[in-house]
Amino acid sequence: MTIIASSAVRSCFGDGLQTFAGLVDGRCGVRPLTGAAAGTGVVAGYPIDAGNPTDPHRGDGWLIECVRQALEDAGIEPVRTTLRVIVGTGLGQQSVVEHWARDERPFDVEDLHYRTVLVNAIPGLMEVQTLHGACSAAGSALALGQDMIDLGRADIVVVAGVDAMTTSMLAMIGRIGDTPTTRVMPFDRSRTGVLLGEGACAVVLAGDEWSGPRLGRLLSTGLSCDAKHETAPDVAGIGRSMTDAYRRAGVRPSDVDLVVAHGTATALNDPAECAALLDLLGDAAARPVVTAVKGAVGHTSGGSALLSVDVALRAIRHSMVPPVVGLTNPLPEAGALRFAMSKSADGPVNVVQVDSFGFGGVNAVALVGAL
Amino acid sequence: MTVVPPLSAAGWCAYLPNIDIGHELAQVGLPASGLWTHRQPAAPDAAQILGRKGLLAKGPATRLALCAVHTALGWERGRPAASSVDAETAVVACSQLSNADSVAEVSKVVQHEGARYVSVLDAPNVSGNVLATAVALRFGFGGPCLMFTSGRECGAHALDAARLLLAAGRARRVVLVGAETGAGVAGRIWTGGHDTALPSAAGCVVLESMPGPVGGNGPALYSSAVPRPMLAALPGERLWGDERGAGLVVRLALALHLAVDERLGEVGVDAGLLVRSAVPTSVVSG
Numbered sequence: 265m266t267i268i269a270s271s272a273v274r275s276c277f278g279d280g281l282q283t284f285a286g287l288v289d290g291r292c293g294v295r296p297l298t299g300a301a302a303g304t305g306v307v308a309g310y311p312i313d314a315g316n317p318t319d320p321h322r323g324d325g326w327l328i329e330c331v332r333q334a335l336e337d338a339g340i341e342p343v344r345t346t347l348r349v350i351v352g353t354g355l356g357q358q359s360v361v362e363h364w365a366r367d368e369r370p371f372d373v374e375d376l377h378y379r380t381v382l383v384n385a386i387p388g389l390m391e392v393q394t395l396h397g398a399c400s401a402a403g404s405a406l407a408l409g410q411d412m413i414d415l416g417r418a419d420i421v422v423v424a425g426v427d428a429m430t431t432s433m434l435a436m437i438g439r440i441g442d443t444p445t446t447r448v449m450p451f452d453r454s455r456t457g458v459l460l461g462e463g464a465c466a467v468v469l470a471g472d473e474w475s476g477p478r479l480g481r482l483l484s485t486g487l488s489c490d491a492k493h494e495t496a497p498d499v500a501g502i503g504r505s506m507t508d509a510y511r512r513a514g515v516r517p518s519d520v521d522l523v524v525a526h527g528t529a530t531a532l533n534d535p536a537e538c539a540a541l542l543d544l545l546g547d548a549a550a551r552p553v554v555t556a557v558k559g560a561v562g563h564t565s566g567g568s569a570l571l572s573v574d575v576a577l578r579a580i581r582h583s584m585v586p587p588v589v590g591l592t593n594p595l596p597e598a599g600a601l602r603f604a605m606s607k608s609a610d611g612p613v614n615v616v617q618v619d620s621f622g623f624g625g626v627n628a629v630a631l632v633g634a635l
Numbered sequence: 636m637t638v639v640p641p642l643s644a645a646g647w648c649a650y651l652p653n654i655d656i657g658h659e660l661a662q663v664g665l666p667a668s669g670l671w672t673h674r675q676p677a678a679p680d681a682a683q684i685l686g687r688k689g690l691l692a693k694g695p696a697t698r699l700a701l702c703a704v705h706t707a708l709g710w711e712r713g714r715p716a717a718s719s720v721d722a723e724t725a726v727v728a729c730s731q732l733s734n735a736d737s738v739a740e741v742s743k744v745v746q747h748e749g750a751r752y753v754s755v756l757d758a759p760n761v762s763g764n765v766l767a768t769a770v771a772l773r774f775g776f777g778g779p780c781l782m783f784t785s786g787r788e789c790g791a792h793a794l795d796a797a798r799l800l801l802a803a804g805r806a807r808r809v810v811l812v813g814a815e816t817g818a819g820v821a822g823r824i825w826t827g828g829h830d831t832a833l834p835s836a837a838g839c840v841v842l843e844s845m846p847g848p849v850g851g852n853g854p855a856l857y858s859s860a861v862p863r864p865m866l867a868a869l870p871g872e873r874l875w876g877d878e879r880g881a882g883l884v885v886r887l888a889l890a891l892h893l894a895v896d897e898r899l900g901e902v903g904v905d906a907g908l909l910v911r912s913a914v915p916t917s918v919v920s921g
Contacts, residue, residue, distance in 0.1 A: 303745045303746065303749055303750060304745055304750045305749075305750040305751065306750075353763065354762060354763065354764075355761075355762075355763060356763050356784060358734075358738045358761075358763065361735050361738045361739055361742075361820075361824070362738060362739065362742035364739070364824065365738070365739035365740075365742045365743050365820070366742060366743065366746050370827050370828070371824075371827075371828075372828055373731055373732070373786065373824065373825065373828060373879065374786045374787070376731055376732075376784065376786065377731075377784050377785045377786050377789075379785060379786065379788070391788075392785070393783060393785050393788075393792045394783065394784050394785045394786075394789075395781060395782065395783055395784075396762075396763035396764040396767075396782045396783070396784050397764050397780075397781065397782065398762045398763075398764050398768075401764075404779065404781055407779070407805075408781075408796060408799060411799045411800075411802070411803040411805075412799065414803070415799065415802050415803060417799070430738070430761070431741070431742050431745055432737070432738045432741040432742050432745075432761040433761050433762075434750075435741055435742075435744075435745050435750040435753045435761075436741075436753070436755070436757070436758045436761055438750045439750065439751075439753060439755050439758070487778070487779035487780075487805060488722065488777060488778065488779070489726070489768070489771045489776060489777050489778065489779065489780035490720075490777070491717075491720045491771045491772050491774075491775050491776055491777045492720070492772070493772070494758075494759040494768070494769075494772065495758060495759060500720075501720075501777065504722055504777065508805075622762075622764070623759060623762040623764075623765075623768070624759060624762060624764060624765065624767070624768025624769075624771070624772070624780070625768065625771070625772070625780075626764065626767075626768060626780045
């Protein structure tokens with residue numbers, strides 16, 4: 265059994281507590297963009313309002329902050345503990361390459377991953393892996409971390425995620441659609457697409473002999489790749505990651521209480537995710553509540569899976585499900601799925617499914633359970 | 636000490652288009668024949684290996700990776716992309732600069748012309764894992780798809796992840812692939828901080844769990860915690876420069892070639908790694 269000992273988050277709303285409060289209150293963190301967005305055609309997003317918007321390393325501080333907080337909350341001193349760190353990211357340090365391309369700003373190739381950043385900031389850290397996995401990067405990292413613990417390859421693993429906006433990804437988002445999207449409306453009939461957010465997250469995973477703090481259980485993470493299209497999602501591929509998660513956990517889909525969906529509000533993702541959930545849940549489709557966070561905090565890319573895990577843990581603790589900010593009129597493909605349209609407290613939340621699906625068809629679905 | 640079980644190697648390829656592998660190996664007293672006496676097509680000529688379809692907008696590192704995987708799988712030249720999905724095969728890739736060209740290009744277009752002139756064909760390329768997903772898409776690999784970009788250690792992290800995926804039952808087969816390109820933006824970024832050029836290189840090793848008793852079947856990859864005399868070993872120094880993200884996978888593929896195709900039987904790679912053919916057939920002194 266894998267324990268989630270601690271969790272730390274940074275989003276446009278602030279830390280984990282502030283983020284969950286913002287979600288529960290139904291607030292939207294969208295605002296006009298500057299910095300990396302200049303010239304991209306993207307006018308809005310969910311940036312973290314701190315630091316220099318043109319700093320190519322603006323995400324590093326958030327990552328350090330979250331890893332430090334997660335270790336502190338778990339009562340771990342890195343100098344006394346052998347631990348492994350896996351950082352999941354979608355865009356990584358690509359801003360460094362962008363700045364080099366624009367103004368020939370030199371850099372060390374070793375700046376393109378997160379080992380130096382974390383080892384220099386947190387004494388005692390030794391091994392830091394950087395995993396690029398688009399929007400499901402942190403979910404994939406979660407799977408590897410759990411496998412390390414379950415197979416006895418590590419006692420403690422820190423799984424983290426981080427992404428700041430890059431000009432190149434903003435430019436691609438700006439090329440989708442004729443008019444700029446002004447906010448994210450997950451699963452809404454009138455949705456107009458995705459906007460980027462910024463964020464960092466970290467969780468500490470430990471085995472069942474762990475005697476420290478415990479927030480919840482990581483039941484499993486299912487992984488798959490669509491292998492069908494470079495950008496469009498595939499229902500069958502998504503479905504494989506879902507069934508893999510349930511098979512590994514030994515849990516039935518009909519036992520899930522809450523789904524924290526990927527919900528990017530793109531034309532293709534939301535219907536595909538609905539179809540996969542309906543296939544998975546069958547007659548139990550109306551049982552779980554479905555929520556999604558990107559309407560409130562934007563798409564935080566590589567770290568989004570861990571942000572959703574943090575929401576899952578707080579929903580379990582408080583028996584409270586935040587509403588889907590930006591959703592007023594669910595899309596027809598939703599069928600029997602039951603979205604959280606207002607703050608709800610429907611009783612205990614024991615099993616939560618967390619979806620994350622990335623560019624190139626990389627899928628990670630995690631199941632989080634109460635203690 | 637955790638015992639790391641060996642892995643079975645079902646296919647391998649070191650893809651080094653600008654390097655005369657036979658000559659380089661001979662320089663350090665290692666045998667090279669037949670398979671290594673002809674040059675492999677460079678990235679712009681990848682269609683000679685892969686066929687003409689499906690290469691539009693693919694970056695050079697991605698092309699090299701596709702060529703390495705195609706060859707390691709034993710596919711004939713020109714065989715088109717897979718038409719079905721194998722959910723039991725995973726991809727684990729490693730690279731440091733694989734999409735630097737696309738990221739830099741898009742950024743400059745935005746700066747000088749505006750986003751409306753950015754090509755949508757570059758959309759997949761601005762995601763850092765494009766190399767891994769391109770391999771999965773072309774060859775129909777529907778298992779986990781991971782990409783490590785951890786600098787000098789990314790090959791080791793990728794190999795570690797391949798072991799995990801097999802041990803955890805997430806895949807029956809793992810295609811481990813590393814690639815870097817020394818051309819274009821990646822090459823210029825590299826030479827900005829190094830005295831030597833970055834070789835264009837790709838390696839692929841197809842790994843499976845050991846099907847039977849250790850040493851009882853085909854070629855295998857071992858982690859040796861205790862240094863031991865090697866029948867042969869790749870030289871400690873780089874043969875033809877630092878291949879960065881591709882380095883370890885290239886060296887594993889080379890070692891497998893030497894152990895099996897050149898019949899050396901057993902070849903050390905980096906510290907703690909050893910490849911061994913099923914039946915060692917010759918002993919190399921020194």
